[in-house]
Amino acid sequence: MRPSSPASSLILFLVCFLAITLQISLSYGQQPEANLVVLKGATLIDGLGNPPLADATVVVEGDRVRSIFSGQDRDTPAGATLIDVTGKFVIPGLVDTHVHWDVWMGEVYINHGVTSVLAMADVSREERTHSQTSLNTPRVFHAGGRPRLSLSMTREEVRQAVRDHLKKEPDIAWFVQFRENNAQMYGWAAEEAHAVGLAVFSHAQDAGQAIDQGMDVAEHVWAFALPLMSAQELEDFEAGRFVHWASYLEKGDRLDQLIDKAVRRGVYLNPTLAYEWGSLSPKSNQFEKEIYALLSNPDLSYYPSNRADQLLLRLRQIKTYSARYDHMPLISKLSTEDRQVVQDGRGRVQRFVKQYVQAGGKVLSGTDAPGVAAPGLGLHHEMELLVEAGLTPMEALKSSTSWAADLLAGFQGARGNQGVGSIQEGNFADLLILEADPLEDIANTKKIERVMKGGEFIQFGYHPEFFAGPPGPSPREPRISAISPHRVIEGEAEMEIVIDGTGFVTNSVVRVDGVSLATRFENQSRLRTAIPASFIETVLPDPYRMAGPDQRVGVHGDRSLSVAVFNPTPSGGVSNTIWLQVSARWKAR
Secondary structure (H helix, E strand, O other): OOOOOHHHHHHHHHHHHHHHHHHHHHHHHOHHHHHEEEEEEEEEOOOOOOOOEEEEEEEEEOOEEEEEEEOOOOOOOOOOEEEEOOOOEEEEOEEEEEEOOOHHHHHHHHHOOEEEEEEOOOOOHHHHHHHHHOOOOOEEEEOOOOOOOOOOOOHHHHHHHHHHHHHHOOOOEEOOOEOHHHHHHHHHHHHHHHHOOOOEEEOEOOHHHHHHOOOOEEEOOHHHHHHHOOHHHHHHHHOOOOOOHHHHOOOOHHHHHHHHHHHHOOOEEEOOHHHHHHHHOOOHHHHHHHHHHHHOOOOOOOOOHHHHHHHHHHOOEOOOOOOOOOOOOEHHHOOHHHHHHHHHHHHHHHHHHHHHHHOOOEEOOOOOEOOOOOOOHHHHHHHHHHHHOOOOHHHHHHHOOHHHHHHHOOHHHOOOOOOOOOOOOOOEOOEEEEOOOOOOOHHHHHOEEEEEEOOEEOOOOOOHHHOOOOOOOOOOOOEEEEEEOOEEEOOOOOEEEEEEEEOOOOOOEEEEOOEEEOEEEEEOOEEEEEEOHHHOOOOOEOOOOOOOOOOOOOOEOOEEEEEEEEOOOOOOOEOOOEEEEEEOHHHHO
16 A cells, blocks of 8 residues: 555544544534423423324423424434323413412412412512522512502502502502592503503402403402492492392393403403302312312421411302301301302303303403412312313313413513413423323313423422411401390399300300300391300309308309300401309399
8 A cells, every 4th residue: 555645644634633623513512402301292282272282292491492393293302301201291380360479378389380470469579580490489470569549649640659669560550449439540540550561450349440441350250240230239239238249240231241341352350269159169078178188288387377277168158248147158157048149149150251251251260369269279279160160171271371371461462471371482491291181171280290390390399497487467356345135143044145246257156154155146246145054053152242240151142254256267366255244043132
């Protein structure tokens, strides 16, 4: 073989050098692939309402979704971490758009697959920033509290108050309840909120008028029932003469026109069914057991006890509006007639919610947690109740995903996509891997195998050290103003006494000398109980007039029995004490 020339050696060297350089370059270019996570083989439900994608591949890069395709379309990117989820179902991380937020709720929400919340609160920038990357709390969007508005303000003063409020960087405008007397102030404030792209969220007495003044989210359903009442009916309702406003949610032209107006204006409906109607659901016992199982977790020791007690009782209560009852009486305490009234009202509300969606409206499954629904778990219950009302599982799922995301996108979408509520390229990689199909049974959203937030899987479980804070608000204490009779004679038979006061509830208990007696609730300001004959069969020796030469031995004087009212949790508290005088018979003679 002929020896190589210097020129050929140089060419060989350059070829080898270029090859090595190209290999290093290719290797360097593949480094980011190590940051890829690929979920392969599941059925993808993107939250947008598109048909499920079978045998899907979801490519996650960093904290975002990079691409989505069918498993047959292309190969898995080289260097990625492959996770086989064949036979599973992937849905977006859930969004609760009605939360009275406190930091202790973080773990409870994220363990139930809720990866974003809209807080009806003023949450610090530090906490909101931390929530974006933390794996033990959802992403926190907030209202910043409510702007400081008053009826005496001029238009410019209202505008300035909203501008001042915007310094809190709210994601939505949350206003006081709309009433006829604050319509002008409300409208001025809504104009300013809309100008910066914020949707307006509030209660309303009259949905039609509130929509005209700029309301974008109707909080609860009563805003659509009250406008259907006559002036006299509205007066009677406000006076507490009716059991429930839902009795007036009558289908017909007036309601159809109101729904059409709301849908055309793009108004969201937040019906809070779990709060107001969950106790009448055929699933109420199941819901209660699930809440009990949650609260029984010993690692969840920081869950406020008053909130826990409230939830455990919640599914045995119903929200009513009659002056005969407390605000949330036990269903078992309602008369047969009144129970039928609320059952009929539930049917009317369900029909209304279904009609709203069929007309093209968007429903939000915000829960109003934690006072009336369990954080996290309550969102799943709300979706189940929406399906009971007649929505499809897909529509119920959208209420906690893409429709919620649309709200966060602001007034007429002015704030843009916030990257949550759907699985699509460029969005945050917030998603749930489910063991069963939620479109077959919406309750399957609770069958969570894994939760991913920002491209990372969370670790399930609770940690007692997660939160250590002050206890919740003190319980409400009833007050006694009078008892009748206030004086009895020793040796009398069992007798009834009437207790007048305020703050009584359907499960209030009268305690006499510390003993709880069977109590009959008449209304919020009157209770009745029977004093057993044994309590008043004899009086005590008179401690002020001891037996002596001038008195008969064994002379007895008056005694007193303490009377108080106890409200069990969650109302809680013990009233002041009033004394029932038991007089000696010899003195009465």
